[in-house]
Amino acid sequence: MNDQRPRILLADDEKAITSNLAPFLERGGFSVTVAADGQAALDGIAALHPDLVILDVLMPRLDGREVLRRLRRAGNWIPVILLTQVGEAAERALALEEGADDYLNKPFDPSELVARIRSVLRRVTPGQPPLASAWQLACPPEAPGQPALALDRRSRRVSLDGRTLDLTPKAVALLEYMLTHPGELLSRERLLDAVWGWDYPAGTRTVDTRMAELRRALGDDPARPRFIETLPGEGYRFVARVVAA
Template identity: 60%
Template sequence: MDSRPKILLVDDEASVTSTLTTFLELSGFEVAVARNGEEALAMLERLSPALIVLDVLMPRLDGRETLRRLRRGGNWTPVILLTQIGGTPERIMAFQEGADDYLNKPFDPQELVVRIRAVLRRVTAGRQLHGARQLVCGPLSLDRLARRTYLNGREIALTPKAFSVLEYLMLHPDEIITRERLLDTIWGWDNVVGTRVADTRITELRKALGDDPARPTFIETIAGQGYRFVGQVSETSTG
């Protein structure tokens, strides 16, 4: 019995699927390949992969539509979206539509392996949160649809970027998130100079939440690496 996690890789470009398959198999996964969204949905009827890596730009049913159909059909297999999704608002929407994570092409194949493992860890721990409308941690509650934050029942004001930072941290609890990752997801930059803006938002969040960086309830700084949300996050879906 093969105990390696099974990945369904969906991409229309043969050079990408062949090279990635080899790399993923070397990294300890079993890989099945579909060339577009339609094929992927058909394969999912007889295959139960642990995770789907889904390219966004494909003919005959693109990645986001495939994802929507999957979720609407009640299939919550974790999904990592590949490729440039577009601007930041689209990236955030992708999370709301039920993607667990994303990776922009071109990427370091090792980065994909790291993301796959992180998502699988979250899922095994029963913490798949991306589809939730509300994220709750103790007195803190986030309404993702309305983009509002509540502390002890009272709404607190956050800039839109600070909200997105908090949302992302809470969707990846107990994971170290680098500044570069925050910049890429929320601002749409990665190595274009300047991670200070991420620090500024974290400072704003700490002030608004009354979170002491020395003894954090919510956001912890990992020296030299990034930030981590340390509270226990659960979801509530309303309606």
């Protein structure tokens, strides 16, 4: 029998997690192999060539970050989801260099992990560095007269047709997250968790406020968006094509 399901390597030393998560992922349409530590993960990747790897950070022998570093150093751009949170600017720069395709913070909902796996698999070009690890991101014009958007992640500079935009650090971080997750439905809760690092009942308004700031600066019309689309009751989606520049 030829198994066409995407193959996932799940590395976590907590058996209570893997023994429940692996069957859940299998039911979600993936073929799952479990590794109990970092070294076992590296061995498993070399032997099985999975389509995607899920790495916990704190593991015996080799931690998840070290596994990721070794993979990338060897030029292996296999998609990786790291089970941790990326918070502040310094940490974000570090995360950029470490080159994970996505991050998910524990505790998470298993269905959220399935959604992330699907979108990472959709997004990646096999053998290519992910958008998440590019220092420069851009949206080239798709039609005559459309402005080009560019983000330099090192200097935190955003420009529209070469003109630097005056944005708050939070708005830049929000744009950065959307540019590295194009085409994905981003709920306000997810944006709060990923960009702000915290969530609270009225926090969704905070997201809307910054999104409005971003749209004004980008000159984006919510009714006919070129960059940011609103999905009523669900969240936002970055709709323009993003390339690593």
